Amino acid sequence: MKKTLFVIRLCFLVLCVLGSWLLCYTIPEWDRYRGVAVAVGTLIGILVVLVDVLLKGFSLRGLSAITFGLAIGALVAWLLGTSPLLKRADEQMIYLSQLALFLICSYLGAVIALRGKDEFNLVIPYVRFVPHDVDVPLVVVDTSALIDGRIARICETQFLGAALVIPSFVLSELQAVADSSDPVKQARGRRGLEVLNELRRIKHLDIRIHQSEVTRRQDLEAKLVFLAQSMRAKLLTTDYNLAKMAQFHGVAWLNLHALDKALRPEIVIGESIEVELSKPGKDEGQAVGYLSDGAMVVVNNGRAYLGKRVTAEITGVLPTSGGKMIFANLLGEAEAG
Numbered sequence: 001m002k003k004t005l006f007v008i009r010l011c012f013l014v015l016c017v018l019g020s021w022l023l024c025y026t027i028p029e030w031d032r033y034r035g036v037a038v039a040v041g042t043l044i045g046i047l048v049v050l051v052d053v054l055l056k057g058f059s060l061r062g063l064s065a066i067t068f069g070l071a072i073g074a075l076v077a078w079l080l081g082t083s084p085l086l087k088r089a090d091e092q093m094i095y096l097s098q099l100a101l102f103l104i105c106s107y108l109g110a111v112i113a114l115r116g117k118d119e120f121n122l123v124i125p126y127v128r129f130v131p132h133d134v135d136v137p138l139v140v141v142d143t144s145a146l147i148d149g150r151i152a153r154i155c156e157t158q159f160l161g162a163a164l165v166i167p168s169f170v171l172s173e174l175q176a177v178a179d180s181s182d183p184v185k186q187a188r189g190r191r192g193l194e195v196l197n198e199l200r201r202i203k204h205l206d207i208r209i210h211q212s213e214v215t216r217r218q219d220l221e222a223k224l225v226f227l228a229q230s231m232r233a234k235l236l237t238t239d240y241n242l243a244k245m246a247q248f249h250g251v252a253w254l255n256l257h258a259l260d261k262a263l264r265p266e267i268v269i270g271e272s273i274e275v276e277l278s279k280p281g282k283d284e285g286q287a288v289g290y291l292s293d294g295a296m297v298v299v300n301n302g303r304a305y306l307g308k309r310v311t312a313e314i315t316g317v318l319p320t321s322g323g324k325m326i327f328a329n330l331l332g333e334a335e336a337g
Contacts (some may be wrong), residue, residue: 009049016045065113073109077101136206137162138233139254142224143173145236146192150256155205162234163206164199167227169220171196171209225249260293267295267317267326274334276309277302295324302330309334 020041024034081098139162178189228235235253275289287302312328
């Protein structure tokens with residue numbers, strides 16, 4: 001890409017030099033100033049290339065926003081300039097007023113549109129050349145939900161019938177966490193990137209990357225809430241503080257922890273369960289295992305089956321601060337398969 005840009009810029013400079021030389025060749029009166037004209041053409045070409053370099057971070061989205069702002073500013077200037085307020089002034093005053101209005105309104109329109117380019121994309125979504133189906137429900141995903149990882153398994157089951165909107169600043173934040181010098185943060189960031197790749201591999205899933213920037217890291221949560229509010233989308237997060245902020249602004253949020261809790265099976269006394277016994281219990285003959293939700297199961301007469309998967313009948317359930325403790329009687333070793 002860099003080599004291509006270098007060739008294009010070089011060709012542009014050559015064309016500027018040749019154009020200025022041909023201009024002097026076409027107009028005989030300018031023949032004596034041919035050297036000056038070539039120098040001016042070269043300087044103009046260099047100036048244009050420098051402007052191109054300075055606008056390196058200027059995206060098509062910004063260009064579309066500033067063009068829209070200029071058009072609105074020019075329209076406002078024309079309406080004011082042709083209004084009856086200037087009919088009684090002399091022609092020179094009318095011309096100067098119209099010129100001033102055009103410059104001021106165009107400048108203000110361009111600046112306001114450029115500052116609010118995210119809102120501009122929401123108002124006119126086709127300016128990004130991506131035909132979005134407005135009837136599809138949207139869910140804005142934050143960094144914590146990607147790092148959590150459960151979102152990929154939920155999407156594979158097709159229970160989440162919505163398009164996932166991942167802002168570009170969330171991707172940048174995820175990359176920054178993955179590049180951290182802290183091993184714990186680095187592992188979390190890499191896990192988030194792996195989950196993102198898992199989501200991309202799900203064929204039926206609609207993933208949309210929203211091009212949006214955040215100048216300060218402190219504004220990231222506020223920008224997430226703003227995007228969800230503007231797009232009439234729900235917010236998917238595991239961050240409790242962010243969820244409360246979204247709730248305060250009237251944005252519906254999806255809580256993965258609440259979903260996981262709701263999907264836990266109800267424990268009924270007399271029901272049979274299968275559990276793998278991992279360690280001996282406190283009392284003689286007891287063995288302890290754990291269910292998939294982390295609930296501890298104490299099985300009577302199960303110590304002889306340590307390391308094996310057994311079937312047990314539930315005899316009691318004791319709520320604890322860490323969850324549930326289940327007591328059961330051994331029925332026998334679980335069948336393989």
